[in-house]
Each structure stands twice: as C-alpha cells, then as structure tokens.
Amino acid sequence: MRIQNAFRLALVGTLGVGAGLLILSAVASLSTILTYVGVALFLALGLEPAISGLERRGLPRWAAILLVVLGVAALVAALLLTVIPIIVEQVGELIALIPVIIAQLNRVDWIEWLQEQFPLLKIDEISEQAAAALTDFFTNPDKLSELLGGVWQVALAIGSGVFAVIVVAVLTVYFTASLDAMKRATYQLVPASRRARFADLTEQITQSVGRYVIGQVSLAAVNGVLSFAFLSIIQAPFPAVLAFVAFLFSLVPLVGTLTGSIIIVLACLIPGVGSPLTALVAAIYYLVYMQIEAYVLAPRIMSRAVRVPGALVVVAALAGGALLGILGALVAIPTAAAILLIIKQVVIPRQNER
Template sequence: MGSQPFPLRRPMTKQASETTTLPPWARRAVLSLLVGIAGLWYLRGVVSALRPLLMVLLVSLFLSFALEPAVNRLERRGMRRGPGTFLVLAIMVGALGGFGIQVGSLLAEQVTDFSENVPSYLAEIDSWLEDSFGIEHATADLRSEYDSGALAKRLSEVAEDLARFGTTVVNVLFNLFTVGLFTFYLVAEGPKLRRIICSFLPERHQRHVLEVWDLAIEKTGGYILSRSLLALASSLVHWAAFEAIGLPSSLALALWVGVMSQFVPVVGTYIAGALPLVTALLGDPADALWVMAAVAAYQQVENYLLAPRITAHTMQLHVAVAFGAVIAGSAVLGVVGALLALPAAATIQSVIAAEAERHEVVEHLIAESSLRRGHGERPPSD
C-alpha cells in the first residue's frame, strides 16, 4: 500500500495576509511600552543610587525647618543671616558632640567595671541560688570561661569599642558635613530660595507654597522646641533624683534619660530608663527600685502636667496619629523616617486642617446615632 502524500499548504491570499499583519499603531504601542519599562527600570536604578543623597536632602530640609526660627530671631536682633546660621549650627553640633562623649564615656566605664567585678557577681548569684533553691555551682561554666580569659577578653573588647563611642559620634558629625552644608545653605539662603521657587508659579500657587512652607517651619520648630524643653526638664529632675539615690555619673545618666525619652519616638522612654536601671543593678539592687520609682513618677508628671502645657503652644498631635506616623516613617526610611515622622505628620495635619472645608455638626443626628447603638437618651420629639 503506497503512502499518501501530505497535502500541500495552500498559499496565503493577499486578503488573509493583510488581516494577520499588525497595524502600525500596535507596533508603536509595543515599542513605547518596552521603552517605558526600560526607562522605569533605569529610573529605579538611578533613584536607588541617589538614595543616600535624597536622604541627606530630606534630613537637611527638616533641619533647616527646625533651625530657621532661631536664625530668624537672631536676624531680627541685628545679626546677619549667614553668621546667625553658622552660630546656631555650631551650638547644635557642640551639644550633640558633648552628649555623645558623655554617654560614651559612661558606657565604657560601666562595661569596664562590670568586666572587673564578674567573679564577685557570679559568687553572689551562686550564693543566692544555693540559699534560695538549693542549686549548687549554677555558674560554674561561666566561671570557668572567665577564668580561662575568654569572657574577660570579650568584655574588654566591648569596653574598648564603647570607649571609642564618644569619639565616633564626633567623627560621624564631621562625616555628615554634607548634611550641615545643605542645611546651612537652606537656612541662610531660605528667603532667596523661596523667592526663586515662587518665580516659577502663578500667584494662587505661590500663596499655597508659602503657607505650607511657613507651616512646616512652625511645626518642625515647635516640635524641636517642645522636645528640647521637656528634655531639659527631664534631665534636671533625673539629675537631682540620681544624685539623691547615689548613682555614679548622675549627670551623664540624666542627660541620657532626657534626650532619649524625648527624641526617640515610641520606645524612647524604655531605652532611656534601661541604662540607669542597669547601672543601679551593678551597684546595689535596692537602688534599682528607687530608679524605677523615680523614672515612673516623673513620667506621670510629664504626661499629665508638663507635656500638655508645653505642646499646647508648639505642636498638638494625637497619640494614635503619632504612633502611626512613626511606624510609617520607619517602614519607608528606617531610623531617619521614624525621627522625622512626627514633625512631618504635624505639618500634614496642619495643611489638611487649613485647606479642608469644615461643616457644623448636626447634634440631633449624633443623638439618634447614639440611641441606635444603645447609648444616650431619646431626643425630645417636636
């Protein structure tokens, strides 16, 4: 039986060829899509490469907002804007450098004392466990590791690192020269910069830009002012308390508590109280109870007496809004975002409050809503 040959494909007619050919606009659309995707990919790489610079500009912008009220005050007193900006920046850098050196020296001292007194601490723990629970030689492994020199070596390395902490802070401040330079020019040339920006905008947009700019300066400056006043009050009160308790390096510990509790959002209070608590535990555990009592008592006074009065004149921000802003800022920009979240949220809130239209609340509708939920009294019928 012979094989049946395959049928030959029929030649494509001109009409069928025209129907399967892509129209010219489709080719252009596909090409534009590919070029757009490639451009976005390249732009993503550029933004990623410029991320450090953008972070520097963002930090510099908020620093300029925070420093401009002080520079404006010096300018009104007769000092030129350039020297006034330099003076304010020098004071800020000196304060941060002094704080870093004080705290770094304190941490190095505490770690060194701890490493030297490890045997006595282990002996006290062994004695307490044996007397309380009948457990003998509970810290034998740690004692042997310390006697061999391994633990002491680790602790000495940590102490050496902490001893360089204060110097490292100063070096980092100098390495952040770019931030200082941008901040200096943003503050010193602030009026000129605003004039240049407004020259590209119509009059109605100029008004909005200047209002938002002024709000940002007011809220950021108010945030720094309120936090600084609260930090000063906290440092003074804790200094007196730590002196009365008898803690070593009471001034450095008080500065730590004041600065960390005010300028580190959400968890700053807990971080601030940890260092004096550990310092007290290394000396006398009974002092740790007094430290906890002092920190907790002042926190209540600050929350219900000092903070409402100070922030009422500087920056009002709901606790839930502040907490959400810190979470969002840390998710987007990390530590920098968490630190800048509160003044940014206050500025956005003020802009919305200024621009949004408000209406009078209809009270009887609120009363009816409460009644439907089982709260309140029935409104009187007409």
C-alpha cells in the same frame, strides 16, 4: 488595534517601567545622602523660628543667621566641653570597675545556682558545650578573622558616624543661609494664580516644623537635666553618662523616653556600682516622669508647634520609624501635621465649594 500601535504602546510601557526601576534604584543608592539632606533640612527648619524672631527685632537676615549659628555652635561646644570630660572620667571608672564586677559575679556558683533554679536542664553539659564552643572559636583562625572583621566594621561605623555629623552640620549651615532663596525658587514653580496660597501654606508648615524641633529639643533637655539631678541624688552609677543617654533618647518622639528609661534602670543594676533598690527607685521616678511629660510638659511645650490628635501621633511615629528609622520617627509627626493642615485648608474648602 494595529500591530504598529500595539508595538509602540508596548515599547513606551517597557521604557516607562525601566525608567521607574532606574529611579527607584537611584533612590536606594542615594538613601544615605538623602538621609543627610533630610536631617540637615529638618534642623535648618528648627533654627528658622529663632532667625525670624531676630529679624522681627530689626536685625538683617545675614546677621540673624550668623548670630543663631554662632549661638548654637557655642552652646554645643560648651555642652561638649562640660559633659565629655565627665563622661570620659565615668567611663574610665566603669572600665576600672570591670574586674570588681567580674569578681562579684565569680563569687556565685552560677552552675549550681542555675541547676537549682532549673532542675530539668543539664547545666553541666550545657556549660561544657559552651566552653568547647568558645575554645573552638578562639583557636580557629577563620573565626578569629571574622571577629577581627567585625571589629573593623565597628571602626568603620564610628568613622562613618563622625563623617555623617560633619556633613549634616555643613548642610544645616548651608540650608539655614539659603532657606529663603530655596522657598522663593520653589514658589516660582507654582502658577501665579495659586502662588500666594501655596506660599502661605508653605510658611505655616515650615513654622510648624521649626517649632516642633525646638519643642522636642526642649523636652529632651528637661529630661536630661532632671535625670542628672535625680541620679546624682540617689547616687546612681555614672549619672552624667546616664543623663546624656536620657537626653539623646528623648529626642526620638513617643518611644525615646521609654527606651532611655529602661536602659538607665538596667544600668542601675550593674553589680558593684548599682543595686536593686537604686534601680527600683529609678524605675518609679521614670514612671512618674513619663506621666508628667505626657500630660503636663509635652502639651504645654508642643501645643503651639503641632496640633495632631493623639492616636494619629502614635500611628505616624510608628509608621515613620518602620519606613525610615530614627529620621522617619522624627519627621513623622510634623509631616502628619502638614497633611492635616493641607486637608483642612485646601481639600475640605474645595469639597464645600462643590
């Protein structure tokens, strides 16, 4: 190889590596924005089945979009107006009960109890060291400034969360209104000979994602409503708050219901407002409910949405959560369904033709 060609090859390779690193750096810098876009597109696809259903009934697309968006907005507003006052009231009750809970805890000589349970540990020395560390923390200006900085970070996180919700809502409306135009523009990038096949696969995938979103929200709503009814019957502490927790966590597939159930059971153990018996009854209820959800509700609700083997569901959800967090867990199952669809309708037929 001549030196000139070797230099040219090295230069092109270096530029290629640099361009790749630049692209990766840009993706990392835009990760938050890409997450907003991904969530908004996911929600827009979830609204698409309802819009298509109204179109089949004779409504023009703009009217169907307007009706669905207004319906969702009215539903969210009604839910917030119904749930938020109850949650605020019950959170206020919880704050008011904090002195009672502390008094309940102070009735027990924890040092003596711990010493009886763990006789080999020097509980007195440990408690003295802990008290000295707390005193040093609150009298040290540097550590107090760190604490205030942490409070400021929490405030910024809350503000960022509110901003994210607003941005995702606006993007969802935009994507919902322009979804057809976006798909048509994408189809134009495919060669004409393959355009019809590509369009058919895209429609199947988007419909599958939309049905999956509706199915997951339906499962979460069932869990939230049943949780509120059951927790109210057994007089669990703050049933509205805990039912809202059950609804939110149930939106996350695979592990969401389990995580929310554990939090609810632990909340039923709060001294002064809960009891071990209430927690035990709640634990039994959620064990039974998770079996019913897994073997009765989920198959019936999700059977038309995505057809993915159970083992692949677990692997996809775990991999998606590890890579992209909650967003990854949400989109992992429809992504796996889309890949399976492409394999069945594209890859396997091509292999059979050879």
